[in-house]
Amino acid sequence: MASSVAFGVVAGALVLSALAVILSRNLVHAALAMAAHFSLTAALYVLLHAPLLAAVQLLVYAGAIMVLFLFAVMIVGERDVGRRESLAGQRVLAVLGLAVLGAVLVFAVVGGVPAAGPSADAPPVPAEFGSPAAVAGALFRRHVFPFEVVSVLLLVAMIGAVVLARSRPAEGAPAEPPPGEEGG
Amino acid sequence: MGVSAGHLLALAAVLFSIGLAGVLLRRQLILVLMSVELMLNAVNITLVTAARWLVDIDGHVYVFFSLSVAAAEVAVGLALVVTVFRALGRSDADDADTLYG
Numbered sequence: 001m002a003s004s005v006a007f008g009v010v011a012g013a014l015v016l017s018a019l020a021v022i023l024s025r026n027l028v029h030a031a032l033a034m035a036a037h038f039s040l041t042a043a044l045y046v047l048l049h050a051p052l053l054a055a056v057q058l059l060v061y062a063g064a065i066m067v068l069f070l071f072a073v074m075i076v077g078e079r080d081v082g083r084r085e086s087l088a089g090q091r092v093l094a095v096l097g098l099a100v101l102g103a104v105l106v107f108a109v110v111g112g113v114p115a116a117g118p119s120a121d122a123p124p125v126p127a128e129f130g131s132p133a134a135v136a137g138a139l140f141r142r143h144v145f146p147f148e149v150v151s152v153l154l155l156v157a158m159i160g161a162v163v164l165a166r167s168r169p170a171e172g173a174p175a176e177p178p179p180g181e182e183g184g
Numbered sequence: 185m186g187v188s189a190g191h192l193l194a195l196a197a198v199l200f201s202i203g204l205a206g207v208l209l210r211r212q213l214i215l216v217l218m219s220v221e222l223m224l225n226a227v228n229i230t231l232v233t234a235a236r237w238l239v240d241i242d243g244h245v246y247v248f249f250s251l252s253v254a255a256a257e258v259a260v261g262l263a264l265v266v267t268v269f270r271a272l273g274r275s276d277a278d279d280a281d282t283l284y285g
Contacts, residue, residue, distance in 0.1 A: 007187045011195045018199050018222050022206030027214055034218050041225055048192075048236045053244055060251055065221065065258050072214055072262040076275045094208035098201060105197035109190055121186045125239055138241045139248065150252045157256030164263035 006047055014040050027073045031066060038062040050130040192233040199226035213265045213275045217258065224254045 017040060020033035038061040045054035128134050139147055203226060206219025228247045235243025269275040 004187050007191070011191075014195065015198060015202070018202040021218055021222060022202060022210060022215070027212065030215055030218055034221065037222065038225065041229065044229065045232055048232050050232050050235070050244055050247075053232060053247055056248070056251065060255060061221075061225070065255060068258050068262055069214065069218065072265055075266050076214060076269050091209060094205070098205055098208065101204065102197070102201050105201065106194065109193045109197055121188065122237060123239055125236070129239065129241065130235075130244060134241050135244050135248075138245050142242075143245050143249075146249060150249055154252060154256055157259050161259040161263040164260070165266050 003047060007044075010040055010044050010047065014044070027076075028070075031069050031073060034069070035062050035066050038066070049125050052130060052132045052135050189233055189237045193230060196226045196229040196233065199223075199229065211277045213268065213277055214262075216277060217261045217265065220261075221254060221258065224250060224257075 014037060017033050017037040021030050021037060024030045024033060038057060042054040042057040042062065045051070045057060200223050203219045203222030206222065207216050210216055210219065228250055231243045231247050231250070235241065265275050268280055272279050
């Protein structure tokens with residue numbers, strides 16, 4: 001079945017691009033891998049009958065959020081600072097915790113999904129499922145109050161980002177590291 | 185054999201774990217934020233999968249909200265990273281240790 005092949009290809013590419021994000025030494029490479037990851041997620045949404053979400057994913061994640069990340073990389077510089085470990089044993093504990101979490105998640109997904117329900121083949125959907133009209137109908141009728149709350153959240157975040165990132169004249173040259181900073 | 189919801193939920197679980205690995209194992213603040221984005225994206229995949237198999241459009245609406253929160257988080261988080269970089273000259277999580285005892 002053609003869609004199974006498409007799902008498999010997209011899933012494998014999603015895992016590979018996610019690994020590339022967390023393993024790359026260069027921040028620009030990580031950002032490019034993340035753009036690929038978000039675009040592949042949009043492809044997955046198309047396969048899952050969510051065309052509007054696929055478009056929004058490309059606009060917001062692969063567009064706006066990636067631009068924000070690249071601006072931050074431009075300011076901070078693309079080098080990755082060392083791999084020293086300041087908390088003793090943190091890396092070992094992290095890997096152990098990840099193994100436990102992975103086992104629990106796989107157990108929950110494999111054992112917890114009832115066979116008669118979501119693990120069966122996908123049910124047929126109406127033709128307009130996931131279209132802008134269908135999503136807007138739910139968004140602006142039942143969920144209109146959370147929608148307004150989210151707009152307030154975005155406004156607060158915007159003001160907060162401006163206040164935080166504004167350069168203060170008293171500090172002198174903003175992008176210049178202070179002298180005498182002790183190295184790790 | 186077709187793709188079942190279990191496959192997609194397992195994919196989302198794997199992607200979430202990869203993102204968590206990035207948060208726990210990397211020290212560069214921008215990479216930590218990117219890994220948080222990977223985790224949010226994995227949860228969005230879970231929501232879209234649920235919407236598809238339950239034939240319920242509400243899952244798509246929740247993805248919209250999650251996306252808005254992610255955008256707000258990135259804006260504030262990157263502003264914090266830039267502020268840390270201006271104050272310390274580096275943007276490593278271990279560098280912000282002024283209060284470390």
